[in-house]
Amino acid sequence: MSKRVALVTGGMGGLGTAICIALAQAGRSVVAADVAVTPERLALFQQATAGLDIQVAELDVADHQACGELVRTLQADAGxxxxxxxxxxxxRDATLRKMDPAQWEAVLDVNLGSAFHLCRHAIDGMQARGFGRVVNISSISGQTGNFGQTNYAAAKAGLHGFTMALAREVAAKGITVNSVSPGYIETPMTRAMPPEVRERTVASVPVGRIGAPEDIARAVAFLTDDATGYITGANLPVNGGLFM
Ligand code: NAD
Structure with missing residues (x-):
């Protein structure tokens, strides 16, 4: 059987890089899709992923047409x-009273709209081949809400509903659709938190540490394995016990 082809959006970010590496190490042929791929970023990413079967593609996941073009290119080139x-x-954090429509729309488009755009284009091919694995990276914020994140929490909670509805639609076609909800993981996104908020957060995690990107990558590799076809419509929290 030829190698399974995996597309990871935000693939050059903190979690994305770890997910790409885990999938490549699991024998997948991986494409990391990301926006604003500068030569500096590309060089760092290539250094981190050297020797692995990982290509890079530039993509704005909020662009429905561009998502379709990338999926068609992959299907044509990689099969x-x-x-x-x-x-x-x-x-784009702000309390609701201070949030402007641009902050709301950007977060909904990138975090939730993207799942529609890519699944809409990818699902027919998966269905035709009788195999597919979709994993949506949600967040603990979508389960508990988070101060200053009405936009982000709505998008991430929306991903749970999207996951379950699509899982039902394609379950009989060999396609599973699941979500992973990270807690606080060491990436540029959380390094941007004010130090006192970060310290307070880590102190509240039952396992006593901030998560590593590899903790998330391992969960994604598991859910995308050929052997995990009986898990669908599920949300896997990877949060060190922060919310249970
Ligand atoms: P990150 O900022 O390191 O990575 C995000 C990546 O997405 C970046 O490479 C960025 O360039 C890319 N991106 C942004 N807009 C894009 C667009 N329009 N099109 C294509 N790519 C785009 O953040 P991260 O921590 O690695 O987060 C990855 C995912 O995990 C996100 O969905 C985030 O919400 C979720 N998450 C992270 C944490 C955490 O603690 N880090 C917790 C819960 C959920």
Missing amino acids: SLDILVNNAGIT
């Missing part, structure tokens, strides 16, 4: 798109 990890995400 299939078997695994889709909707991982790209942004925050």
Whole structure:
């Protein structure tokens, strides 16, 4: 059997890089799709992923047409798109009273709209081949809410509903759709937190540490394995016990 082809959005970010590495180490042929791929970023990413079967593609996941073009290119060049990890995400935090429509729309488009755009284009091919694995990277914020994140929490909670509805639609076609909800993981996104908030957060995690990107990557590799076809519509929290 030829290698399964995996597309990881936000693939050059903190979690994305770890997910790409884990999938490549699991024998997948991986494409890391990301926005604003500068030569500096590309060089760092290539250094981190040297020797692995990982290509880079530039993509704005909020652009429906561009998502379709990338999926078609992969299907033509690599023969299939078997695994889709909707991982790209942004925050534009503000309390509701201070949030402007642009902050709301950007977060909904990138975090939630992207799952529609990519799944809409990828699902027919998966269905035709009778195999597919979709993992949507949600967040603990989508389960508990988080101060200053009505936009982000709505998008991430929306991903849970999206995951379950699509899982039902494609379950009989060999395609699973699941979500992973990280807690606080060491990446540029959380390094941007004010130090006192970060310290307080880590102190509240039952396992006593901030998560590593590899903790998330391991969960994604598990859910995208050929052997985990009986898990669908599920949300896997990877949060050190912060919310249970
Ligand atoms: P990150 O900022 O390191 O990575 C996000 C990646 O998405 C970046 O490479 C960025 O360039 C890319 N991206 C942003 N907008 C894009 C667009 N329009 N099109 C394509 N790519 C785009 O953040 P991260 O911590 O690695 O987060 C990855 C995912 O995990 C996000 O969905 C985030 O919401 C989620 N998450 C992270 C944490 C955490 O603690 N780090 C916790 C819960 C959930």
